[in-house]
Amino acid sequence: MEVLMRSLKMGINDELYIKDPESSDLGKKIVEQSILLLDEVGFEQFTFKKLGTRIKSNESSIYRYFENKNKLLLYLASWHWAWMECRMVFETNGIPDPKEKLKRAIEILTQNVEYDSTVSHINESVLNKVIIDEYSKSLLVREVSKEKRDGYCIIYMRLVERLCKMIIAVDKGYPYPNSLASTVLEGTLYQYFLKAHFPALTDCDGDITPTDYFTDLVFRAIKK
Template sequence: MERLMQSIRIEINDKIYLKDPESSDLGRRIIQQSILMIDEMGFESFTFRKLGERIKSNESSIYRYFENKHKLLVYLTSWYWGWLEYKTVFATSGIADTAEKLQKTIEILTQTIQQDVSFSHINEVLLNKIVINEYSKSYLTKEVDQENKEGYFVIYKRLVNRLSEMIIEVDAKFPFPSSLASTILEGALHQYFLKEHFPKLTDCNETTTPTHYFTDLVFRALNPNNYG
């Protein structure tokens, strides 16, 4: 199983990058160090010039992989959602009970992230922090509709759809499966942000986690007695 996990590759839409960063040592260093730097200084302060200085490479070499830092952020967030998808698939493949399967999926999608040794050049803990703080910047742009048409967000949408289908399997009469699924993914990020920066605006703390909150929310919503 360990060898199988190490052979996993997260497939990213090739329109997001100019050259696949997984195809070379330089590309993997670009990904590795960009995660560290965006976590350190924030996306606004991060530049390819600073990244080039960090990895001791010409700035122009980074532009051979990504057209701009927006595309890099889309790549990083797409990788993150793809990684969560693969974890979900592996963790639930042997679960027959639909409610148990949904509960396990909610746990994976909302829990505190741990380092995954299967991908040595990517720090998933720091990438999770970046997604919490910066993910909205990948789609709150004037180009979002065109980028959506080109499939930039296909992994995220696929994960929402996968979760929506699990909700339907538990309660086929529930009228808002996609809305609930996207609320879980977006809401988990928001609850972690509130917990870190605005703790008085959330009930999540050191003992009550976003996983507790969303598990309770979902299974209350899926109770047929709630809506006739």
């Protein structure tokens, strides 16, 4: 798997960047360090100036890669969802039983992402934390046309669709497969968010995981 991943170039919408950050050392450093800086200071306090200082490069150089910090966050989110999709497809491939397949998919999608040095310059575990706290801020709802927005989020949309199809494969009569799939993905981020910031509002703690909760929920929902 590691070998496969390393050589895999994520198909991220090229309108999210000006110059492909994968194409140079500076670009990779921008991506690498933006994740760490976002984790440290949050999206609101994050600026290209601070990032420039941190990577000992210039603010204006960063602007040559990304239009603004919103696009950068969307780029990172795309990367994250591409990574999740990749892992999900890989790990469920070849499971013949639809129930087992769905179970494994939910497991992958709701698990806390562990550090994995597969893609050297991206710390996927820290990126996961960033997505939990900031993902909702990346959805540029006003600034952008519907078509562009869909383009920016295409990987996420595809992931919901995949999960939706797995749900249908287990119970083709279930009337809300899209909603259930999107609830699992968004709800997972939300439960981790609550665990970190409002623990009284979730049962997920050291013992119970979002995986436990959502696996139970989905199978109770679709089991006739």
